[in-house]
Amino acid sequence: MPLSSTVLATEQPHRPAQAPPQDHGVVRARRWMKQKLFPTAFQSVVTLVTLALLVWFVPRTLDWLIFSATFTGDSQADCIGDGACWLPVTQRIGLFVYGFYPDTQTWRVDIAFALSAAIFPLLYLKRIDRRWVLGYLIALPFVMWWLLKGGAGLPEVSSTKFAGILVTVFLGVIGMLFALPIGILLALGRRSSKPAIKLLSVLYIELVRSVPVITLLFMASLMIQLFFPEGFTVDILLRVLIVLIMFTAAYMAETIRGGLQGMPRGQYEAARALGFSYWKTMGMIILPQVLRNTIPPLLTQFIGLFKETTLVVVVGVLDVVGIAMSTTSAPEWLGLEHEVYLFLAFFFFTICFALSRYARHLEKQLEKSRS
Numbered sequence: 001m002p003l004s005s006t007v008l009a010t011e012q013p014h015r016p017a018q019a020p021p022q023d024h025g026v027v028r029a030r031r032w033m034k035q036k037l038f039p040t041a042f043q044s045v046v047t048l049v050t051l052a053l054l055v056w057f058v059p060r061t062l063d064w065l066i067f068s069a070t071f072t073g074d075s076q077a078d079c080i081g082d083g084a085c086w087l088p089v090t091q092r093i094g095l096f097v098y099g100f101y102p103d104t105q106t107w108r109v110d111i112a113f114a115l116s117a118a119i120f121p122l123l124y125l126k127r128i129d130r131r132w133v134l135g136y137l138i139a140l141p142f143v144m145w146w147l148l149k150g151g152a153g154l155p156e157v158s159s160t161k162f163a164g165i166l167v168t169v170f171l172g173v174i175g176m177l178f179a180l181p182i183g184i185l186l187a188l189g190r191r192s193s194k195p196a197i198k199l200l201s202v203l204y205i206e207l208v209r210s211v212p213v214i215t216l217l218f219m220a221s222l223m224i225q226l227f228f229p230e231g232f233t234v235d236i237l238l239r240v241l242i243v244l245i246m247f248t249a250a251y252m253a254e255t256i257r258g259g260l261q262g263m264p265r266g267q268y269e270a271a272r273a274l275g276f277s278y279w280k281t282m283g284m285i286i287l288p289q290v291l292r293n294t295i296p297p298l299l300t301q302f303i304g305l306f307k308e309t310t311l312v313v314v315v316g317v318l319d320v321v322g323i324a325m326s327t328t329s330a331p332e333w334l335g336l337e338h339e340v341y342l343f344l345a346f347f348f349f350t351i352c353f354a355l356s357r358y359a360r361h362l363e364k365q366l367e368k369s370r371s
Helices: 003-011 025-036 041-067 093-098 103-117 119-124 130-149 165-190 195-209 213-227 236-261 265-273 278-315 320-328 337-370
Strands: none
Touching: 093 103, 093 165, 093 320, 103 119, 103 130, 103 165, 119 130, 119 337, 130 165, 165 195, 165 236, 165 278, 165 320, 195 236, 213 236, 213 278, 236 278, 265 278, 278 320, 278 337, 320 337
């Protein structure tokens, strides 16, 4: 090669390779829409029809629920326009929330609600020591009972004053916190090597699971009192609470038993070789793994328990559904059943959706720990 050509080749500036075009967010969004919404002709038609229905339905629903609705007034005559009439709810919101609780003591109910709502951030925050969270969950039922019933410095309030959302939250939260440890004991009892304990656990679980909860509620409200001496009474709210706890615990026991059966035998043998006792093996090795794997289905059962609290209305305990039924039957609010039951649907959806999202959060954490 001539020298001049070599010099020209060496003096020629080096051009870096052109970088490929970046994958912008718009491009990714188009790719996602094509893959998820318009992959085939049929699914494209379904997507377009669904979007058209949403465009037609959502504005009209929001207009009826909020924009053209009536929120203030004293009677049904104040409901004008074509929107919803929320006066049965707004005029009786105190009854929906506090029931017949004394007006001067409703601050106790507010504190109990705040303590119950604090469970969610405590469960999400990882920086808090789990032992403190466990201690909080153990103390919460007793603190709520003291706040709502009184005693030890607080004026006593009869459980006949409990109604509305107060009853629903009280039964749901305390039922959740007591049903889990009882369910664990029943699951361990069913797998026990001692025949008497195993037989009693099996009989209890199968009996409770084969009877509808509404039957147990009727027995608690009508028949249990017959077995006590004359003059000795048990609070109806406490009887209903015990039924819900024991009913839910039987189903939880089967869920936990499935987790126990899935544990490798090698872990039991390794704990025995290290000299661990039965309870130390369960408390430090087996149960932490079982509960971590079964928390999502257990939370699903908690959601079921929260919804089953509405059945207490059939035994005379006025929860939020009972207050709604009395409201819709009142002469001044006849014809406004849709608004009242929509309010109930929104209340239960909020609680159950929060629990389901936490269950999904735990599932994602479990998947990360396994990967």
